[in-house]
Amino acid sequence: MSDDRLQLIPWDTHNQNLVAHVHPSDWVNPEPEPIYNLVVIGAGTAGLVTAAGAAGLGAKVALIEKHLMGGDCLNVGCVPSKATIASSRLVGDFRHASDFGIGVPRDPEIDFAAVMGRMREIRAGISHHDSARRFQNLGVDVFFGDGFFVGGNAIAVAGKQLRFKKAVIATGARAAIPEIPGLVEAGYLTNETVFSLTERPRRFAVIGGGPIGCELAQAFDRLGSEVILFHKNAHLLDREDADAAAIVQQQFMDEGIQLVLNAKLQRVETTEAGKTLSYESNGQTQAIAVDEILVATGRQPNVESLNLEAVGVNYDRRQGVEVNDYLETSNPKIYAAGDVCMKWKFTHAADAAARIVIKNSLFSVFGLGKSRLSDLTMPWSTYTDPEIAHVGLYEQEARAKGIDLDTFMVPMSSVDRAIADGETQGFVKIQVKKGTDRIVGATVVARHGGDLISEITLAMANGIGLGAIANVIHPYPTQAEAIKKAADAYNRTRLTPFVKTLFERWLAWQRG
Ligand SMILES: Cc1cc2nc3c(=O)[nH]c(=O)nc-3n(C[C@H](O)[C@H](O)[C@H](O)COP(=O)(O)OP(=O)(O)OC[C@H]3O[C@@H](n4cnc5c(N)ncnc54)[C@H](O)[C@@H]3O)c2cc1C
Numbered sequence: 439m440s441d442d443r444l445q446l447i448p449w450d451t452h453n454q455n456l457v458a459h460v461h462p463s464d465w466v467n468p469e470p471e472p473i474y475n476l477v478v479i480g481a482g483t484a485g486l487v488t489a490a491g492a493a494g495l496g497a498k499v500a501l502i503e504k505h506l507m508g509g510d511c512l513n514v515g516c517v518p519s520k521a522t523i524a525s526s527r528l529v530g531d532f533r534h535a536s537d538f539g540i541g542v543p544r545d546p547e548i549d550f551a552a553v554m555g556r557m558r559e560i561r562a563g564i565s566h567h568d569s570a571r572r573f574q575n576l577g578v579d580v581f582f583g584d585g586f587f588v589g590g591n592a593i594a595v596a597g598k599q600l601r602f603k604k605a606v607i608a609t610g611a612r613a614a615i616p617e618i619p620g621l622v623e624a625g626y627l628t629n630e631t632v633f634s635l636t637e638r639p640r641r642f643a644v645i646g647g648g649p650i651g652c653e654l655a656q657a658f659d660r661l662g663s664e665v666i667l668f669h670k671n672a673h674l675l676d677r678e679d680a681d682a683a684a685i686v687q688q689q690f691m692d693e694g695i696q697l698v699l700n701a702k703l704q705r706v707e708t709t710e711a712g713k714t715l716s717y718e719s720n721g722q723t724q725a726i727a728v729d730e731i732l733v734a735t736g737r738q739p740n741v742e743s744l745n746l747e748a749v750g751v752n753y754d755r756r757q758g759v760e761v762n763d764y765l766e767t768s769n770p771k772i773y774a775a776g777d778v779c780m781k782w783k784f785t786h787a788a789d790a791a792a793r794i795v796i797k798n799s800l801f802s803v804f805g806l807g808k809s810r811l812s813d814l815t816m817p818w819s820t821y822t823d824p825e826i827a828h829v830g831l832y833e834q835e836a837r838a839k840g841i842d843l844d845t846f847m848v849p850m851s852s853v854d855r856a857i858a859d860g861e862t863q864g865f866v867k868i869q870v871k872k873g874t875d876r877i878v879g880a881t882v883v884a885r886h887g888g889d890l891i892s893e894i895t896l897a898m899a900n901g902i903g904l905g906a907i908a909n910v911i912h913p914y915p916t917q918a919e920a921i922k923k924a925a926d927a928y929n930r931t932r933l934t935p936f937v938k939t940l941f942e943r944w945l946a947w948q949r950g
Pocket residue numbers: 479480481482483484485502503504505506507508509510511512514515516517519520583584585586608609610611629650740743744775776777778782783784785786787788821
């Protein structure tokens with residue numbers, strides 16, 4: 439690791455504090471133990487949770503990181519994006535302040551440098567959780583350097599060999615870069631560089647209308663950039679529930695984000711006007727000049743430099759390390775967890791997978807008592823405004839599995855607290871197996887959708903039916919009442935004409 443890669447841009451006190459925690463310049467790698475129970479490559483969420491959990495249970499653990507502990511989530515993912523989004527949401531609130539009787543300028547002055555400074559301060563402030571010294575104090579041997587396999591039971595790092603009984607590949611993923619002629623020459627940003635900006639790009643192109651592209655397009659638009667968002671398909675966020683994605687897409691158009699759908703980017707040239715993107719969309723060819731281009735076209739697993747061939751670990755450059763349901767690779771001594779091997783590329787998914795790896799790699803005797811990835815109930819959320827959160831199957835997935843559904847949908851505009859908050863956009867949609875109250879999937883579109891989804895996840899993970907949620911008292915007025923309303927709607931379906939007739943006769947008899 440050359441020192442300049444550790445001089446994060448800008449090299450201010452916040453970034454210095456961050457690096458002091460997650461890759462201290464004076465760190466001396468320890469002398470390796472003769473053999474470790476577990477050697478983990480990669481100190482992002484998956485690696486950190488595996489290492490801390492295993493060491494806490496008494497295992498000898500080595501953790502290898504080539505750049506910054508905390509991985510994407512802390513350094514160039516969840517944390518900086520959500521801190522930036524928090525500032526941008528305030529701008530969104532200001533735009534509607536007069537609806538609440540508050541007189542503020544519709545377009546407040548935005549100090550972009552201060553927004554990014556706040557983000558860096560927050561990131562540095564929480565980085566001690568992932569710090570090298572904290573992990574050392576937990577009993578983990580932390581090694582900085584590039585880790586790679588050197589044989590059936592050893593990993594090399596910074597000139598040392600670490601022998602293992604079991605190893606875990608937790609090397610994460612990076613931005614996949616599309617092959618657009620001229621893009622490399624013109625220069626582009628990814629999630630690894632966008633949070634180093636200190637000046638607002640006046641004209642900002644985002645390539646990719648998935649979660650990362652959409653979150654950052656809306657944030658930069660609200661922070662004052664003129665944003666153009668290119669997406670190769672006909673709708674933004676097209677993996678999500680179509681009704682949900684349509685609400686976010688409409689919101690983007692209302693906010694003035696220029697959307698180019700069905701976009702085919704042909705080339706990028708550097709002209710006097712700036713970085714000029716030529717593109718075709720719906721049969722029309724056009725060009726637009728911007729100051730910065732953010733590439734957010736998916737993630738590519740970090741598998742290349744690990745020498746996986748030498749240890750018989752199968753992988754695919756796009757899908758990552760091949761694992762079975764127990765997160766075992768094709769080499770029984772080697773496991774994988776997180777973005778490097780899973781379709782769920784989320785921090786909480788990496789965390790959950792790490793817990794499975796600890797159990798399966800260290801505590802399963804003769805293959806008994808192992809946990810499965812497919813047993814997890816995995817929610818996720820995209821932090822646009824409004825947020826889209828989902829858990830379980832999508833409608834088309836359920837139909838493909840031959841599951842017929844009943845759908846209960848409650849618009850946020852019918853929820854008193856959402857009305858009071860001026861947050862009426864969106865809905866709660868809960869789908870159950872037809873004729874039962876077994877929840878198959880749910881989507882929440884709401885300002886705080888990511889928080890609301892947990893109640894439904896709790897129910898699904900514990901086999902609690904929608905009918906039972908109707909019996910749970912929800913404080914009034916809260917936005918979570920939308921979930922209770924969906925449950926009440928389910929309960930009403932149980933009042934069949936026959937039951938209703940019985941009730942009517944019973945009540946008539948009571949009247950004498
Ligand atoms: C912009 C953005 C926003 C996101 N927002 C969210 C969000 O809001 N919520 C959410 O749940 N998820 C979010 N994610 C996804 C989340 O960041 C990832 O799912 C998570 O970080 C995956 O953790 P991981 O441990 O698998 O990999 P990583 O965090 O990528 O960690 C892998 C680590 O391995 C190291 N490494 C790689 N190769 C080697 C090697 N050979 N030797 C030593 N070390 C190596 C890397 O340097 C890295 O530190 C976001 C991602 C991005 C990019």
